[in-house]
Each structure stands twice: as structure tokens, then as C-alpha cells.
Amino acid sequence: MPSETRIASGEVWLVGAGPGDPELLTLKAIRLIEAADVVFYDALVSADILALVPSRVRRVSVGKRSGRHSRKQEDINEDLLAAAQAGLRVVRLKGGDPSIFGRSAEEAAHLRAHGIVVQVVPGITAASAAAASAGVSLTLRGEARRLQFITAHARAGEPLDLDWRALADPRSTLAIYMGRAAAPEIAQNLLRAGLAAETPALIVENASMACERRFSTRLDLLALAVQTAVGDGPTLLLIGSAVGDRSIPRSVKIRVQAEP
């Protein structure tokens, strides 16, 4: 049994908060939250998780949601550094896993460059939570041998700079983060690169939370499904034969259905 994690004064821990359900937090994450002096958290960290932060621990929102940046990355880096230099025990809570599209490398590099000890605690990433809720596997023996994590976040007005040939692999599962706005462009490019129109696609909004919604569709109808069915919660797109609902005949044209 490994010894219990301790957070020292002046240290920063980048902690994965998982996809939203507090029961998907690690024991380490909970111990650190309880031992911290200050917790910096993103907009993706759910209210249920914040409720676990003891009242004596200071909470600082550095909320970032695409299109609604409330704090610049450089400012967040400086805030973390100032707290550590003041000798506080600092927890930086990040949605999902800190090392997946979480800009944790930038925060860690900035802090380490100033001599601060930085530790990372992994978390359950949105793709794992989405697959678990939908009852599908991200890989499938003999069918999906590759899993690609992609961010579809692009600068406003610029096309996505992705290797569509590599992505349009029928033996791969694509887990697309921040892909809601770019869904039409993603589908169009994958179809153009040769991925079959009937390739299963799964859209999961608010994975693992009480308000989770899932939609099962196919690649050529992905954009329509996202546009008509998805709200403004964090949304993950899964594309590939592994995420198909085997109970739906492949000839069915569309199946956009909220599953409570």
C-alpha cells in the first residue's frame, strides 16, 4: 500500500477532477483537496466536486470555456506561482485528466522554471466517461486497434489543421474534444478523406453528470445531430465502428435520441 500523499507548503499539484461525477474523483484528488490551502479550478470542474472543497480552503475560479475566456493562461500561471511563492499548499483542479488538452504542460513549465515543485495526479478523461455511459468500448479487438484523441479547437475563422487521412481510418476510434462548433467541418473532412458515411458516431454532452445526454448517429448526420440536439454543456464526439450501437440496423437513416 503506497503511503498517503502529502502536499507540502509551496508545492503545486495539478489534479485531475474527472468528467464531473464526484464519485469518479480519485482518492488522491480528494485527499489533496482536503489538505490544500487554496484550490484553483476551471469552469469544467462540476459544482458537485466543488462542494467537496472544505470551507476553510480558498477557492479561486480561473474558469475557461471556449469563447468565454475569463482569465488568460499567462495570468493563471502567474496566480499559481504567486500562491506557491507565498508558501501555500496549492491544488490546481482540472476537468478530466490534466494531461489531455488541459494546458498542464504550460503551467508546470512556468512553475518549475521558478523552482516550484509540481506534481500531477491523473483523472478520468471525458472519452472514458462517455464510452462507459454509452456502454461501448473505445477499442474493439480486431476492429478498432487505434484510439486517437483530437482537439477540434481552432482559432476563430481558421480551418482545422488536422491530418484527415490519418483520422479517416476505419480501424480507429476518434475521441474529439472541443468539437461541437467544428462538427460540420470534421464530418465533411472525414467523409472526403474516405471514411464511410454510415460510420457510427456518438455525441455525449455532460458525460457522467446527472444532466448527461447521449445521441447515437452516423458520420454523415453528425453535424445535423449536433446542431439540433446538443445544448451548451461540454460535449465529446466519438466516431468509429467501435462506438456503434449494434442493436441499430446499419440502414437506419438517423437516430437522434436523448437517453436520460
Ligand code: SAH
Ligand atoms: N482534460 C479534459 C479535457 C479538457 S478540453 C479531459 O481529460 O476530459 C475540454 C473538452 O473536453 C470539452 O470541450 C469537451 O469536449 C470535453 N469534456 C470535458 N468534460 C466533459 C464531459 N463531462 N462530457 C463531455 N465532454 C467533456
